[in-house]
Amino acid sequence: MFFLNSLQLTGKGNPRCTAAACDLLLLGLMLLSHTERTLAKDNAKAVWKGKGSTANLKEIMTGRCFNYIGTINPNAGNKDCSKLWEAFLRAFSSKDPCNVTQEDYKPFLDLADHDIPANQSIFWSQSKGLIFQYSDITEKVMPLESTLIGSMTDNLNWCGKLSSPGPNFEACPEWKDCKNNSISSFWKAASENYAKKAHGEVTVMLNGSARDNAFRKNSIFREIELGKLDNKHVTFIHLWIMDNIDGPDKESCGVGSVAELETILKEKKIKYSCKDNYRPVRMLQCVGKSDHQSCKLGTEPKV
Amino acid sequence: MFFLNSLQLTGKGNPRCTAAACDLLLLGLMLLSHTERTLAKDNAKAVWKGKGSTANLKEIMTGRCFNYIGTINPNAGNKDCSKLWEAFLRAFSSKDPCNVTQEDYKPFLDLADHDIPANQSIFWSQSKGLIFQYSDITEKVMPLESTLIGSMTDNLNWCGKLSSPGPNFEACPEWKDCKNNSISSFWKAASENYAKKAHGEVTVMLNGSARDNAFRKNSIFREIELGKLDNKHVTFIHLWIMDNIDGPDKESCGVGSVAELETILKEKKIKYSCKDNYRPVRMLQCVGKSDHQSCKLGTEPKV
Numbered sequence: 001m002f003f004l005n006s007l008q009l010t011g012k013g014n015p016r017c018t019a020a021a022c023d024l025l026l027l028g029l030m031l032l033s034h035t036e037r038t039l040a041k042d043n044a045k046a047v048w049k050g051k052g053s054t055a056n057l058k059e060i061m062t063g064r065c066f067n068y069i070g071t072i073n074p075n076a077g078n079k080d081c082s083k084l085w086e087a088f089l090r091a092f093s094s095k096d097p098c099n100v101t102q103e104d105y106k107p108f109l110d111l112a113d114h115d116i117p118a119n120q121s122i123f124w125s126q127s128k129g130l131i132f133q134y135s136d137i138t139e140k141v142m143p144l145e146s147t148l149i150g151s152m153t154d155n156l157n158w159c160g161k162l163s164s165p166g167p168n169f170e171a172c173p174e175w176k177d178c179k180n181n182s183i184s185s186f187w188k189a190a191s192e193n194y195a196k197k198a199h200g201e202v203t204v205m206l207n208g209s210a211r212d213n214a215f216r217k218n219s220i221f222r223e224i225e226l227g228k229l230d231n232k233h234v235t236f237i238h239l240w241i242m243d244n245i246d247g248p249d250k251e252s253c254g255v256g257s258v259a260e261l262e263t264i265l266k267e268k269k270i271k272y273s274c275k276d277n278y279r280p281v282r283m284l285q286c287v288g289k290s291d292h293q294s295c296k297l298g299t300e301p302k303v
Numbered sequence: 304m305f306f307l308n309s310l311q312l313t314g315k316g317n318p319r320c321t322a323a324a325c326d327l328l329l330l331g332l333m334l335l336s337h338t339e340r341t342l343a344k345d346n347a348k349a350v351w352k353g354k355g356s357t358a359n360l361k362e363i364m365t366g367r368c369f370n371y372i373g374t375i376n377p378n379a380g381n382k383d384c385s386k387l388w389e390a391f392l393r394a395f396s397s398k399d400p401c402n403v404t405q406e407d408y409k410p411f412l413d414l415a416d417h418d419i420p421a422n423q424s425i426f427w428s429q430s431k432g433l434i435f436q437y438s439d440i441t442e443k444v445m446p447l448e449s450t451l452i453g454s455m456t457d458n459l460n461w462c463g464k465l466s467s468p469g470p471n472f473e474a475c476p477e478w479k480d481c482k483n484n485s486i487s488s489f490w491k492a493a494s495e496n497y498a499k500k501a502h503g504e505v506t507v508m509l510n511g512s513a514r515d516n517a518f519r520k521n522s523i524f525r526e527i528e529l530g531k532l533d534n535k536h537v538t539f540i541h542l543w544i545m546d547n548i549d550g551p552d553k554e555s556c557g558v559g560s561v562a563e564l565e566t567i568l569k570e571k572k573i574k575y576s577c578k579d580n581y582r583p584v585r586m587l588q589c590v591g592k593s594d595h596q597s598c599k600l601g602t603e604p605k606v
Contacts, residue, residue, distance in 0.1 A: 283589045290582045297582065
């Protein structure tokens with residue numbers, strides 16, 4: 001920095017260089033200074049403990065895109081998978097990974113967007129695996145992770161760095177390291193976009209055995225998605241409170257934070273029902289635990 | 304063809320051209336003749352009624368490869384996804400789609416191969432969807448379609464044509480149109496390769512409601528895989544005979560073609576057990592049919 005400071009007065013007004021030479025010198029110095037500053041910033045933040053971007057991020061994401069529109073959901077329409085990747089990359093490339101906003105992902109979200117069929121929106125908190133299994137088996141619901149946007153990005157990791165373009169494969173901040181990090185901003189933006197599109201009957205699956213509350217504070221469902229649901233577009237909400245097979249049965253319909261959620265839905269004037277351990281999902285939990293007492297198949301008459 | 308026939312005598316021994324010019328002319332005529340012949344062959348077979356190769360086949364397959372080794376099964380080891388695609392393409396590119404052999408796929412299979420963990424091999428016939436769901440949920444088994452080889456190709460379609468390299472996106476023969484077609488040869492080769500690697504306890508899931516027999520003649524399991532299982536590598540076989548929830552209960556353990564299979568296993572001196580409607584899988588069938596009588600959850604004491 002001494003070198004730069006000692007030359008700070010060099011410029012167009014300085015009699016020691018011609019106008020053209022001065023322009024070049026100034027430009028060179030500005031670039032040098034910028035590079036130094038960004039390197040210093042990168043270094044200062046090179047202490048990220050989170051794992052770096054997923055290896056082959058581009059190939060995985062474009063491949064998932066082609067696979068999605070070609071074999072999983074051709075109803076998503078014509079999409080240019082290369083353009084989608086470019087728009088996604090631009091959101092965080094050459095940026096401080098703690099300074100990526102939800103707005104930065106808008107071009108990607110707009111390009112990748114497609115309709116969610118009525119009655120197929122499903123929101124979850126602390127029950128991710130179960131939702132995906134239920135979605136795959138029944139094909140009755142389409143969680144965010146089953147849309148093009150979610151399927152291109154699910155289970156991947158990414159961030160950039162100020163000093164160079166492209167993904168940083170070495171290290172990234174973790175979700176909680178900073179507010180506007182490249183991954184949390186993405187999932188917030190994608191979740192908001194997904195919730196805005198919900199219409200008809202909507203499902204919410206929460207975990208009644210969760211260590212925190214089922215309707216957890218700071219969850220994306222509570223903080224982002226719920227606020228976007230209104231009784232103009234959403235005609236009914238099915239709440240499913242699923243305990244783990246082995247318990248504990250910490251919260252249920254009408255109890256604890258679930259009761260809080262129910263109050264909010266009443267205030268929003270959205271009709272709803274609440275079911276503890278909704279049977280089709282309980283069946284799914286029983287696949288891996290079929291010897292459990294609560295998983296016995298009975299032959300009692302139909303209720 | 305008249306043009307070619309009338310010039311057939313043109314050659315090195317013909318006094319009307321110099322040696323060098325004759326060589327060139329001959330080469331040109333040979334190329335022309337080859338192109339005509341292959342085009343004629345292609346045209347003769349351009350009546351395929353099967354759908355053509357899946358659009359973006361290369362991008363989908365290489366993307367699935369990167370996704371598999373990066374996020375699904377890193378234990379598959381280092382694989383060069385571009386080389387895998389090239390080896391796969393070479394098996395059928397520029398060939399009559401009815402003249403592709405199992406042997407043609409060997410380079411691809413060798414490159415993509417990885418270990419199957421002991422006790423995780425599972426064979427199926429007429430119960431594909433159920434196997435995949437069970438595999439995804441329990442992660443206790445690894446069917447062919449969950450290996451790198453199977454996941455790169457599952458649900459895709461491909462063939463080539465004699466007259467030009469690359470996939471034919473217009474039309475392909477169907478499975479039964481000819482014996483050595485590019486897809487059936489692939490699945491036979493991949494199934495044989497998969498069966499050879501089975502070791503420890505092995506599972507076989509058959510459909511007890513199948514229109515044909517559960518242990519169907521001409522099925523890949525019966526014709527290809529079963530022959531590769533021996534009591535040196537396979538210590539036990541679990542047979543699961545799953546009826547559809549709504550029936551019919553056409554075949555069961557000890558009955559019909561299942562009894563035939565049991566006899567073969569006895570002859571091969573492989574120990575086995577047979578279960579009708581194995582409960583964990585029945586639970587899975589109940590997810591979408593939880594109101595069905597046979598899907599009621601009881602509270603009776605554990606048996």
